[in-house]
Amino acid sequence: MVETLIAIVVVGFAVLVPYYYWYRVRSHSKQAEHKLKQAEELGLIEPVSLHPLIDPNGCISTGACLSACPEKGILGIVNGRAVLVSPSKCIGHGACQTACPVNAISLVFGTARRGVDIPHISENFETNVPGIYIAGELGGMGLIRNAVTQGREAVEYIAGNNSSNGDDILDLVIVGAGPAGLSAALQAKLEGLRAVTLEQEDEFGGAIITYPRQKLVMTQPMIIPEYGHFNKPEVFKEELVELWKNVVKNVGVKIVCSEKVESINRGNGHFVLQSNKNSYTTKKILLAVGRRGTPRKLNVEGEKSAKVAYKLIEPDQYVGADVLVVGGGDSAIEAACMLSEQDGTKVTLSYRKDIFSRIKEGNRVRVDEAVKKGSLTIIFESQVKKIEPESVILDCKGEEMILKNDYVFVFIGGELPTAFLNSLGIRMETKYGQR
Ligand SMILES: Cc1cc2nc3c(=O)[nH]c(=O)nc-3n(C[C@H](O)[C@H](O)[C@H](O)COP(=O)(O)OP(=O)(O)OC[C@H]3O[C@@H](n4cnc5c(N)ncnc54)[C@H](O)[C@@H]3O)c2cc1C
């Protein structure tokens, strides 16, 4: 009797365990396929910068890369091979490459379809324009540790070659105060350089500020100038922002916020930078502007109010609110749809043209569904005239329309740093899936 029971249990295990394993693999694979299809429909299939290129013939489907990726849900197994299922969310950690036991992953810039422009930089971070240096993600390498290290090393080099001759000219202007610019600013202070750091946003921190609330940020050991070794492998976004604020305050480094550098001209052996507020004359420039670009503004009264934003980080923060989204491209449509899916959120989309002419098919379907459901109203041929604390005024073909409003999201395009670099004569190379 006991023997029979044991035999049943053994046979049961022998059948159930492989079945359970097969079932899990199959359902993961289905989820991955679904994610990939969704990304394709929404046109989110192009990685921003450095990302894994997986050799389908080399991949033996161990799933090691899936477990290693700290961002989760970016890689999946489809048809027995690892693939990027959410390409646009990959931030280039490279943990997947290290984890692959058969070296089937390489890290590359751009794809065969969409090239990525990478500036030429010497080992000292100098571009082909003598005196202009680049650090951080703009140079191609993402990640906080890389940005911090490059910002520090670039300034060490600049300081080592600095010659002060008692004039009024600054030694260095640092453009951008993300991790690369902040690290550079702190190093410049340490080196005793006469330096100014300019940041276009009203707070410093760069991309970190845009992370979702409580995001667990993965970092590798790094040296932050004037702080020392930072060895935490994981840290919440808020802790990291606080750390930067404290170091900047304690050291007394001045970061000038709300100043966007608009042009740079060469003078007599120096540079003249023009921002939206001031002009600076400097011997050297470090560009640490990242790769995200600058959002275009509406330029209307009330736009400086805190309720106006140019990116949507957490749609669930706007549950039950009256929201206006401005724009007619994919970013505007995606934001409007995400907001319209929140409980009780009333979303109006204002677009200056009479039709959406350049959106992806998946977004067209999504927007039609939201309108049908009544969660989204579209006002074509309208423009924002004024933003008030509790309302917005639209100009609809000459007629004024007043809408009750809590938040405004503006997605009317932006300037990519590539155009800025081109205007400075910085040489670039377009990479199509290469290193
Ligand atoms: C959602 C998300 C999650 C991420 N998670 C991680 C993670 O867990 N770990 C990790 O290591 N990395 C992560 N990253 C990547 C990391 O944030 C970036 O690699 C890093 O911030 C790059 O630093 P940077 O200083 O080069 O550029 P940025 O952080 O982009 O900073 C550039 C700054 O320059 C300013 N600027 C631009 N143009 C001008 C101008 N003309 N005048 C004045 N200022 C200007 C911008 O406003 C910005 O503040 C993540 C990125 C994203 C988007």
Ligand code: SF4
């Ligand atoms: S490069 Fe980083 S974010 Fe991208 S898939 Fe690999 S581990 Fe994940």
